[in-house]
Amino acid sequence: MTERKLISLPAVVLFLTACGLGTARAQDVPSTAGAFAAYCTPLKKGCAVKIEAVQIGAMMESSKSAKPTPVCTVPDGIEAEAGHKAIIAWLSAHPATANLSTENGINAAIKALWNCQESVSTGVTSRGVPDKTGAFVAFCDDTKHYAKCANEVVQASINAYFAKEMNGKSEHCSSPDGVETRELTTKVLAWLKDHRDLYGQATPVGTAAAIDHLWPCH
Numbered sequence: 001m002t003e004r005k006l007i008s009l010p011a012v013v014l015f016l017t018a019c020g021l022g023t024a025r026a027q028d029v030p031s032t033a034g035a036f037a038a039y040c041t042p043l044k045k046g047c048a049v050k051i052e053a054v055q056i057g058a059m060m061e062s063s064k065s066a067k068p069t070p071v072c073t074v075p076d077g078i079e080a081e082a083g084h085k086a087i088i089a090w091l092s093a094h095p096a097t098a099n100l101s102t103e104n105g106i107n108a109a110i111k112a113l114w115n116c117q118e119s120v121s122t123g124v125t126s127r128g129v130p131d132k133t134g135a136f137v138a139f140c141d142d143t144k145h146y147a148k149c150a151n152e153v154v155q156a157s158i159n160a161y162f163a164k165e166m167n168g169k170s171e172h173c174s175s176p177d178g179v180e181t182r183e184l185t186t187k188v189l190a191w192l193k194d195h196r197d198l199y200g201q202a203t204p205v206g207t208a209a210a211i212d213h214l215w216p217c218h
Contacts, residue, residue, distance in 0.1 A: 028046045029044075029046050029047055029050045029102065030102060031101060031102055032098065032099060032100065032101065032102060032105075033091050033097045033098055033099070033100040033101065033102055033104070033105025033106070033108075034091070034095065034097070034098025034099065034105075035098075036050070036088075036091065036102040036105065036106075037088050037091035037092045037098075037105075038092075040088045041088055041092060043081070043084055043085055043088060047084065047088065048080070048081070048084045050102065050106070051074075051083075051084050051087055051106055052080075054102075054103050054106045054107065055071075055073045055074065055110075057103070058071045058072070058073070058107065059071050059073075059162070059166065060166075062166075070116060072107065072110050072111050072114070072116040073110065074087075074110060074114065074126070075114050075117045075118055075119045075120050075126075076118065076119040076120075076125055076126050076204070077119050077120040077121060077122040077124065077125065077126065077131065078114070078120060078122065078126055079124065079126055079127070079128050080126055080127075083126070086109075086113055087106060087109040087110065087113070090109040090112060090113055091105050091106075091109055094109075094112075097109075125152060125203055125204065127148055127151045127152045127155060128148050129145070129148050129149060129152045129203060130203065131202060131203050132199065132200065132201070132202065132203060133192060133198045133199050133200070133201050133202070133203050133205065133206030133207075134196070134198075134199025134200065135203075136149070136152070136192075136203040136206065136207075137189060137192050137193055137199070140189050146185070149185060149189070150181050150182070150184075150185040152203060152204075152207060153181075153184055153185045153188045153189075153207050153211075154181060154184065154185075155204075155207075156172070156188075156204060156207035156208045156210075156211055157174040157175045157184065157211055158174070159172070159204070159208070160172040160173055160174040160208065160211070161174040172208040172211065172212055173211055173212045173215055173216060173217040174211070174215075175211055175214075175215055176215055179215070184211075187210075187214055188207055188210040188211060188214065191210040191213060191214055192206055192207075192210050195209075195210075
């Protein structure tokens, strides 16, 4: 049986940085769900970090198991901030969860809100870009969308990295060390512009294909 690996700390840091949460501290929030919901209204960056960290922790626990179970996370298609606010609102509306640990409360909210769906159709990805590759490329032609487009491309690389860390293998390639975000984003978008056959595919499929071809598992 192939030994499963833990997600490494660099992968977690990369993920939180891509979410714009790299400098906040998950531990600086209340330890019970009710106090957490009150503290996080309005939403604070540390609360968002905690929600992301709980999901990463669940994936890490699954990766350690000889028989990994499905992990419930906020589905793709729900933008990060909207998902965080929905979780806080659900906890506030369900006082019976107030004495749960913050981690258990967050997990309960995710399961109740999205029923462990991997994705929902909203027209956008969780990074707030169009969910079809062709529309994504057109969207990214406008330089004011650079940050969102870069986050989407970086996420594709992180997804491949996480898969390899968790499972020992990945269907896709991550970008090699030393490739900066701007270079990665520019090259992926240029490659996609030359591959219109992917325009009807989901944006994560297109970005992953671009990285696979540009840096074939280096």
